[in-house]
Amino acid sequence: MIVSVRLFFGALADAGSFVLDRTYSSEAVGTRIRIERQSMTRAKPTEFDVAVIGGGLMGSAIAWGLAKVGQRVTVLDEGDVAFRASRGNFALIWVQSKGLGLAPYSAWTMRSSNAWAGFADALKEQMGIDVCFQRPGGFNLSLSERELENRRSLLQRIQDQPGMQRFDFEMLDPARVKQAIPQIGPEVVGASYSRYDGHCNSPRLFRALNAAMQQLGVAYLPEHRVDRIEYVAREFRLFSARGEIRASKIVLAAGIDNVRLGPMVGLDVPVRPQRGQLIVTERTAPFLNYVVQTVRQTDEGGLMFGDSQEETGADPSVTSPVISVLANRAVRMFPQVANLNIVRTWAALRVMTKDGFPIYDQSERCPGAFCASCHSGVTLAAAHALFLAPCIAAGDLPAAQFKPFSSRRFDVPALAA
Amino acid sequence: MFQRLQPEAANPTVTFTIDGKPVKARAGDTVAAAMLAAGLHYCRTTPVSGAPRAPYCMMGVCFDCLVTVDGIGNRQGCLVRVRDGMQVELQLGKRELGR
Numbered sequence: 001m002i003v004s005v006r007l008f009f010g011a012l013a014d015a016g017s018f019v020l021d022r023t024y025s026s027e028a029v030g031t032r033i034r035i036e037r038q039s040m041t042r043a044k045p046t047e048f049d050v051a052v053i054g055g056g057l058m059g060s061a062i063a064w065g066l067a068k069v070g071q072r073v074t075v076l077d078e079g080d081v082a083f084r085a086s087r088g089n090f091a092l093i094w095v096q097s098k099g100l101g102l103a104p105y106s107a108w109t110m111r112s113s114n115a116w117a118g119f120a121d122a123l124k125e126q127m128g129i130d131v132c133f134q135r136p137g138g139f140n141l142s143l144s145e146r147e148l149e150n151r152r153s154l155l156q157r158i159q160d161q162p163g164m165q166r167f168d169f170e171m172l173d174p175a176r177v178k179q180a181i182p183q184i185g186p187e188v189v190g191a192s193y194s195r196y197d198g199h200c201n202s203p204r205l206f207r208a209l210n211a212a213m214q215q216l217g218v219a220y221l222p223e224h225r226v227d228r229i230e231y232v233a234r235e236f237r238l239f240s241a242r243g244e245i246r247a248s249k250i251v252l253a254a255g256i257d258n259v260r261l262g263p264m265v266g267l268d269v270p271v272r273p274q275r276g277q278l279i280v281t282e283r284t285a286p287f288l289n290y291v292v293q294t295v296r297q298t299d300e301g302g303l304m305f306g307d308s309q310e311e312t313g314a315d316p317s318v319t320s321p322v323i324s325v326l327a328n329r330a331v332r333m334f335p336q337v338a339n340l341n342i343v344r345t346w347a348a349l350r351v352m353t354k355d356g357f358p359i360y361d362q363s364e365r366c367p368g369a370f371c372a373s374c375h376s377g378v379t380l381a382a383a384h385a386l387f388l389a390p391c392i393a394a395g396d397l398p399a400a401q402f403k404p405f406s407s408r409r410f411d412v413p414a415l416a417a
Numbered sequence: 418m419f420q421r422l423q424p425e426a427a428n429p430t431v432t433f434t435i436d437g438k439p440v441k442a443r444a445g446d447t448v449a450a451a452m453l454a455a456g457l458h459y460c461r462t463t464p465v466s467g468a469p470r471a472p473y474c475m476m477g478v479c480f481d482c483l484v485t486v487d488g489i490g491n492r493q494g495c496l497v498r499v500r501d502g503m504q505v506e507l508q509l510g511k512r513e514l515g516r
Contacts, residue, residue: 282491282512283465283511283512284514285510285511285512285513286511287513287514300464334514336515337514339515
């Protein structure tokens with residue numbers, strides 16, 4: 001058992017304050033004492049151009065993008081207790097099947113995918129961290145004729161939408177799939193393929209963004225869960241247990257917590273947690289030269305099997321029935337993986353909107369308040385950093401680009417009686 | 418490096434191979450113990466950096482005794498008893514699919 005005691009010395013305001021974080025562990029002989037400098041409890045609240053609430057991939061990408069265009073930024077993050085999709089995702093940068101019902105979402109996804117190489121290069125150049133972006137093309141393997149037909153129909157309907165920026169995809173028979181991926185099993189009846197799909201090392205992406213934004217001067221403040229937001233004289237005041245922060249603009253990037261934070265600044269952000277469970281195997285010699293939508297080989301060799309979509313509320317538990325299905329499907333796709341040792345299973349919570357498309361919005365009641373919610377924080381990281389952040393810095397989300405993503409799309413007028 | 422505490426123990430001798438080379442061990446030895454007794458300095462190289470590693474905890478926890486046993490990769494040598502005719506290979510780097 002580990003007991004953590006925090007003592008707060010607010011009197012040392014001039015030099016910043018100190019937190020004594022004393023961890024007592026029944027396993028360890030000694031006691032570790034960590035002293036960290038905190039800068040946010042000075043008498044006068046620190047002021048920023050932008051305060052980003054949420055330090056996951058969404059908030060970090062936006063904060064980095066804002067800092068790159070010269071904004072003074074702080075990121076208020078909840079801490080290790082936060083539900084953190086950024087640490088549990090499947091790390092695909094996926095295009096082929098997105099946007100049925102909202103063509104601009106497909107275009108936004110493609111735009112991010114196209115920008116990803118430059119985004120990854122910029123992080124590598126700045127921090128020396130390789131986030132292992134690759135865009136080898138992606139397969140979705142079908143295990144029955146019905147799955148294959150559903151897949152073909154889905155992708156065709158996406159391309160046939162009005163206003164769609166069409167892109168090519170292919171439906172492949174097993175022989176052609178086998179040419180690309182010789183390890184597929186006899187139960188694979190075909191696949192969809194798009195050359196625009198890719199993946200990365202998302203834990204490294206998370207670390208790179210966190211380091212890169214701080215190197216650009218972003219004040220990253222963990223353990224700063226925002227309790228209350230006030231809008232006074234065109235300025236936002238954010239209150240946490242650690243004190244008050246002031247900023248001219250704010251961005252709600254707090255995942256599921258945007259539901260709670262939105263109404264404080266006149267924004268409606270209807271999102272819910274949707275659970276996804278995953279499996280990772282021991283490191284295996286590289287054999288998979290493409291991305292498969294539910295089977296991915298990481299840059300370091302581990303095979304990841306995903307990913308479920310479960311409406312189980314804010315419960316990040318792993319359940320053996322779901323893990324069994326994931327493993328079973330992976331083995332039917334790649335029979336040889338049956339012998340591999342599984343080293344970890346886990347679950348994470350997607351931030352899911354009612355229609356599955358992102359929400360980007362700005363407040364009419366509190367100008368300068370923005371929100372961003374989506375379940376594709378990896379795929380869209382490049383767009384958030386390079387295209388969304390500059391608009392926030394300029395203080396406006398142009399309607400031509402962002403109106404389709406406003407949460408006002410959910411305000412369906414009541415039918416006349 | 419390692420010596421048996423009871424050199425005269427009565428257990429029968431078994432013969433297995435390490436990378437094809439015959440090695441003698443005692444019946445009841447684990448693969449990891451037999452490899453240490455045979456004087457090997459490492460039994461695997463790590464999958465990312467390639468650093469050599471030898472059996473460490475000898476009780477199934479550390480996974481530093483990984484070897485390929487009779488064609489199956491990444492077996493924990495400390496949890497497998499050596500048998501007459503067993504074919505053990507050093508686990509060099511990542512396991513291969515199908516092995």
